Amino acid sequence: MINMAETTKRQLRNRSFYLRMKFLHNNTRHSKNHQDRSFCYRYFKWILWFSISFYFFSYFVITHNKPIITSLSRTTFPRTLASRAVVEESPLSYLQRFEEDSGMKVYVYDLPAEYNSDWLSNERCGSHLFASEVAVHRALMTSPARTFDPWEADFFFVPVYVSCNFSKVNGFPAIGHARALMASAVEHVSSHLPFWNRSGGADHVFVASHDFGSCFHTMEDAAVAEGVPKFMRNSIVLQTFGVEGKHPCQDVENVVIPPYVSPGSVRTTLAKFPVTGRRDIFAFFRGKMEVHPKNISGRFYSKRVRTAILRKYGSDRRFYLRRHRFAGYQSEIVRSTFCLCPLGWAPWSPRLVESVALGCVPVIIADGIRLPFSAVPWPEISLTVAESDVDNLGKILAHVAATNLTAIQKNLWDPEVRKTLLYNDPIIEGDATWQILVSLKEKLGRSHKRSRVSTQ
Numbered sequence: 001m002i003n004m005a006e007t008t009k010r011q012l013r014n015r016s017f018y019l020r021m022k023f024l025h026n027n028t029r030h031s032k033n034h035q036d037r038s039f040c041y042r043y044f045k046w047i048l049w050f051s052i053s054f055y056f057f058s059y060f061v062i063t064h065n066k067p068i069i070t071s072l073s074r075t076t077f078p079r080t081l082a083s084r085a086v087v088e089e090s091p092l093s094y095l096q097r098f099e100e101d102s103g104m105k106v107y108v109y110d111l112p113a114e115y116n117s118d119w120l121s122n123e124r125c126g127s128h129l130f131a132s133e134v135a136v137h138r139a140l141m142t143s144p145a146r147t148f149d150p151w152e153a154d155f156f157f158v159p160v161y162v163s164c165n166f167s168k169v170n171g172f173p174a175i176g177h178a179r180a181l182m183a184s185a186v187e188h189v190s191s192h193l194p195f196w197n198r199s200g201g202a203d204h205v206f207v208a209s210h211d212f213g214s215c216f217h218t219m220e221d222a223a224v225a226e227g228v229p230k231f232m233r234n235s236i237v238l239q240t241f242g243v244e245g246k247h248p249c250q251d252v253e254n255v256v257i258p259p260y261v262s263p264g265s266v267r268t269t270l271a272k273f274p275v276t277g278r279r280d281i282f283a284f285f286r287g288k289m290e291v292h293p294k295n296i297s298g299r300f301y302s303k304r305v306r307t308a309i310l311r312k313y314g315s316d317r318r319f320y321l322r323r324h325r326f327a328g329y330q331s332e333i334v335r336s337t338f339c340l341c342p343l344g345w346a347p348w349s350p351r352l353v354e355s356v357a358l359g360c361v362p363v364i365i366a367d368g369i370r371l372p373f374s375a376v377p378w379p380e381i382s383l384t385v386a387e388s389d390v391d392n393l394g395k396i397l398a399h400v401a402a403t404n405l406t407a408i409q410k411n412l413w414d415p416e417v418r419k420t421l422l423y424n425d426p427i428i429e430g431d432a433t434w435q436i437l438v439s440l441k442e443k444l445g446r447s448h449k450r451s452r453v454s455t456q
Helices: 002-065 079-089 094-102 117-121 132-141 178-192 195-199 220-226 263-272 301-313 350-357 387-402 405-412 415-420 432-441 448-454
Strands: 106-108 155-157 204-208 236-239 253-256 281-286 319-322 336-342 361-365
Touching: 106 132, 132 155, 132 204, 132 432, 178 195, 195 204, 195 448, 253 432, 281 387, 301 319, 301 336, 301 387, 336 350, 336 387, 350 361, 350 415, 361 387, 361 405, 387 405
Parallel strands: 106 155, 155 204, 204 236, 236 253, 281 319, 281 336, 336 361
Antiparallel strands: none
8 A cells, every 4th residue: 555655656746747847848948939039029129220210310411411492593693694594593584583573563454456456457567667666565465574463563554556557648657646546545444444543644654656755746846835645744654755854745754765676677687797797888877868958847857967967978988878768778787887877857766776786886966865775885885976066077987987996896796785775575685675674663663552562
């Protein structure tokens, strides 16, 4: 019995040992697996921490070294570098930046066709010397300064063509209808929209491109007698007429603008005859020169100046003077050294623009004339001769030719000068319409929108 009990105890101890060993073995294997999983977990956390840290570090470096663009550059470049600089600076054109810099907006009235486009049925309307009224309208239609919202406009352009009513007798523009047509246009805009009435027309812009501008007469005595129409006297007029001192026909806020010369015709002529080419004509004039200056009205054309030139230099071989029309006369200008620009009925003449555009030194013979645009260096590219000095014209020109002609021509032949006096469609930087916008920018004090903002 004792032996049986001892045997049973021994078996139980052996079994217990087996169980303990088995448990210890299983526990050891579990501990090893746990350690493996802990190592992988720690490794994964380290990789995750490193990745996130690297991401934020990279973001910090990139954002603190990258230039932050908050606005377009306003750097001003020399004129010779302007076109290249614009391309490098931003995709916006120089014209758009001009509008953005000034913030100036122009609203163009959409008038019935009877005030403008109906007149274009005659092709001359858009190409003759008074056609700046058409050219300015066309250029403004596509200008970056144009706004289609009249409430944000600084200026309001009233497009009326009054110079296209050509006489069937002599072909010259007859402007007897001009005052009535302008008055009708003002009545139209003032009755359909509130902007004329709120400012009294002070921020409204017109073009008057004929002999005596906004007086709307071809003869000075009649123009002076009637003056500027009362309904326009508070507005801004872009006009070809301008003289120093007081004159009834500039008794209105005005900007002197150049007469119209087709930029296409200039380009065509210069393609055949370069501006720096041979100039075999010393002094040139083609146009109306009366042998007897007093016409049937009793008035003296050109204050007798053209007649004096013809009488004095008609037989002088240095002077190429012609009284009759010639369609290709730009080819004569581009061959000439000096181009005479005497007054006609009015002081201004399209010859001023044609001479500059084709590189012929303009000789201005019109006492007291105001010339267009301060951007044009007139004293450096032209000569001015008093009307009373016509008899000495030959000596004056000979002296200039022997002294400073080369310097004058160098200034005159700058393409930027030529561009300033020509109207382009669409508008381009520096051209005549561009200069008009610059002049209007100087008159922003007349803007009702600006004055309203300044008082708030």
